[in-house]
Amino acid sequence: MMRCTLVAVLFLAATALAQDMPLSQVLIPGEGWRAVEPKLTVACITTDGEGNLLLGTKGGEIVRLTNKGPHEIAKARRLTAMAWSRDGDLLTVEDDTLYRRAMGKPAKKLADGVAQVAVSPKGEVYYSSGYEIVESPESPDEFVHRLSIYRLGSVLPIAEVFQSNGALAFWPDGGTVVISDVGEGRLFTYRVGKDGTLDAQEGYYGLLPARRPSQASVGGLTLDTDGRLYAATELGVQVFDPTGRMCGVILPPARKPVTALAFAGPARDHLYVVCDGKLYVRKTKVKGFVATAKKPGPKGPG
Amino acid sequence: MSRWFVLVGGVFALSSLVLAQDKPKEKPKPKVVYKHGPDSEEQKDVPRGKVTKMPQWTSKVFPETVRDWWVYVPSQYDGKTPACVMVFQDGEWYQKAGGDFRFPTVCDNLIHQGKMPVTIGIFLNPGVVPATKEGAKGRSNRSFEYDTLSDQYARFLETEILPEVAKTYKLRTDAAGRAIGGISSGGICAFTVAWQRPDLFSKVLSHVGSFTNIRGGDVYPGIIRKTEKKPIRAYLQDGRNDLDNLHGNWPLANLQMEAALKFKGYDYKFVMGEEGHNGKHGGVLMPESLTWLWEPEVSKK
Numbered sequence: 001m002m003r004c005t006l007v008a009v010l011f012l013a014a015t016a017l018a019q020d021m022p023l024s025q026v027l028i029p030g031e032g033w034r035a036v037e038p039k040l041t042v043a044c045i046t047t048d049g050e051g052n053l054l055l056g057t058k059g060g061e062i063v064r065l066t067n068k069g070p071h072e073i074a075k076a077r078r079l080t081a082m083a084w085s086r087d088g089d090l091l092t093v094e095d096d097t098l099y100r101r102a103m104g105k106p107a108k109k110l111a112d113g114v115a116q117v118a119v120s121p122k123g124e125v126y127y128s129s130g131y132e133i134v135e136s137p138e139s140p141d142e143f144v145h146r147l148s149i150y151r152l153g154s155v156l157p158i159a160e161v162f163q164s165n166g167a168l169a170f171w172p173d174g175g176t177v178v179i180s181d182v183g184e185g186r187l188f189t190y191r192v193g194k195d196g197t198l199d200a201q202e203g204y205y206g207l208l209p210a211r212r213p214s215q216a217s218v219g220g221l222t223l224d225t226d227g228r229l230y231a232a233t234e235l236g237v238q239v240f241d242p243t244g245r246m247c248g249v250i251l252p253p254a255r256k257p258v259t260a261l262a263f264a265g266p267a268r269d270h271l272y273v274v275c276d277g278k279l280y281v282r283k284t285k286v287k288g289f290v291a292t293a294k295k296p297g298p299k300g301p302g
Numbered sequence: 303m304s305r306w307f308v309l310v311g312g313v314f315a316l317s318s319l320v321l322a323q324d325k326p327k328e329k330p331k332p333k334v335v336y337k338h339g340p341d342s343e344e345q346k347d348v349p350r351g352k353v354t355k356m357p358q359w360t361s362k363v364f365p366e367t368v369r370d371w372w373v374y375v376p377s378q379y380d381g382k383t384p385a386c387v388m389v390f391q392d393g394e395w396y397q398k399a400g401g402d403f404r405f406p407t408v409c410d411n412l413i414h415q416g417k418m419p420v421t422i423g424i425f426l427n428p429g430v431v432p433a434t435k436e437g438a439k440g441r442s443n444r445s446f447e448y449d450t451l452s453d454q455y456a457r458f459l460e461t462e463i464l465p466e467v468a469k470t471y472k473l474r475t476d477a478a479g480r481a482i483g484g485i486s487s488g489g490i491c492a493f494t495v496a497w498q499r500p501d502l503f504s505k506v507l508s509h510v511g512s513f514t515n516i517r518g519g520d521v522y523p524g525i526i527r528k529t530e531k532k533p534i535r536a537y538l539q540d541g542r543n544d545l546d547n548l549h550g551n552w553p554l555a556n557l558q559m560e561a562a563l564k565f566k567g568y569d570y571k572f573v574m575g576e577e578g579h580n581g582k583h584g585g586v587l588m589p590e591s592l593t594w595l596w597e598p599e600v601s602k603k
Contacts, residue, residue: 174435
């Protein structure tokens with residue numbers, strides 16, 4: 001009992017006075033952004049189980065980037081989001097529709113009206129719906145855009161957020177999911193229950209306000225293995241520590257919003273971002289968390 | 303050749319001597335050691351209050367968070383007269399016997415000496431959203447609860463904790479009868495509660511308070527200067543060796559707070575010591591700071 005109390009007190013003191021996670025723990029001095037495949041106009045990116053970057057171009061090509069260069073692996077419709085599944089398939093959002101793309105098979109439609117998609121460490125697929133116009137919960141006379149978060153296979157939305165493009169990402173332990181809600185200027189966290197449902201909503205991460213409100217959206221979210229959260233925003237990549245405190249802002253490669261981001265590379269220590277439709281990369285000191293990294297897919301999208 | 307050598311060598315030796323005289327060898331400063339005084343130690347002839355660990359609290363204001371908490375009741379509490387209230391963030395630290403702050407012991411001594419009113423202490427740990435998923439860790443809500451500049455924590459106290467304690471004990475409901483304190487982010491939280499709801503809490507005790515840009519708390523000095531004075535009495539403590547990191551410089555931030563409170567004519571006391579980001583100096587100062595903080599209530603009698 002005494003030992004438990006001592007441990008609890010030490011833990012509390014350590015937590016209370018925890019030291020911080022400055023950007024110097026992430027960025028390598030002298031290492032800046034480097035343009036990658038500048039001829040491509042990129043819409044979205046994700047990482048496969050082996051650490052290769054997959055990118056969807058605005059022309060609808062799905063390209064795998066390996067150390068031998070880009071390799072087109074499929075043609076798609078208008079791509080807006082992608083995620084790699086635990087089964088080694090590629091999940092794509094094309095023309096607001098969610099598809100599963102497996103090697104040698106036609107794309108399989110999974111859901112309509114989808115904005116973003118993410119895979120939990122457990123392998124469950126979550127996606128955010130496109131906007132619906134509904135009555136405001138606070139004022140019945142007003143209407144707001146509603147965006148819902150669904151789990152693949154579930155009938156009802158499991159959480160509702162407002163005024164968002166619904167970018168989502170899971171903490172490495174799978175117990176918390178982060179969902180963007182830029183109307184609030186915050187990123188919300190939800191607890192992930194045993195059955196996959198979401199509760200305990202909190203505006204956990206405070207975003208710096210965008211210079212132009214029209215560009216106040218979060219293009220994507222990702223995490224590293226230490227639990228830092230990286231949000232693609234107009235100001236650049238906003239980085240937060242696991243307690244929700246801001247570590248800093250990584251400046252964008254160009255004077256345009258960062259619209260997507262992902263860690264990739266064999267060690268997953270290269271941070272890729274999309275800025276003004278162009279792909280950029282910089283090596284970091286950290287290792288990106290890739291939910292599907294433990295089981296590299298035997299198959300590839302096709 | 304040898305003449306030049308002597309000349310250059312002589313000039314070099316002279317300049318070294320001059321420089322040496324300009325920069326006298328600094329003696330290392332003796333490390334300041336803060337030691338608890340008798341008012342922080344249990345005294346034989348002083349009746350002791352009782353600290354009770356309460357059942358874990360599940361909050362609605364901070365959805366699904368749970369937290370440990372304790373209540374201290376002094377032996378002088380008679381069950382009829384409403385007692386003053388003092389709330390602490392990171393409460394386990396403040397109530398711990400033999401720890402830095404030792405609030406129950408200090409309170410026993412000061413109430414016995416008539417330097418403090420009969421005061422019930424409420425010690426709250428920060429909330430945690432416990433994981434329900436296997437292998438997942440709970441989500442600490444500490445920074446969100448303490449560093450956010452909103453009225454959410456004040457609402458949590460007003461609608462959840464104070465009514466719960468009031469079910470068992472008669473408490474003062476006026477702001478003059480209530481104080482709130484904390485360390486680090488818990489210190490800025492205490493100030494935020496009083497700033498947002500001076501109708502609820504009028505007394506603030508801040509130890510190495512994080513008036514820095516963790517979640518925008520560095521704006522307080524500017525806001526204080528430009529806002530009509532609020533009925534807040536504050537005791538702030540910091541140390542010259544406190545943090546200087548990505549969120550800001552703690553000593554400078556606390557000096558800015560002091561300057562703003564002074565500029566606006568607030569009822570405050572500021573103590574700058576030599577310690578770092580810890581409770582050593584603030585803990586030793588507890589008798590002095592509580593005596594100062596509660597003096598208006600004591601002098602009313």
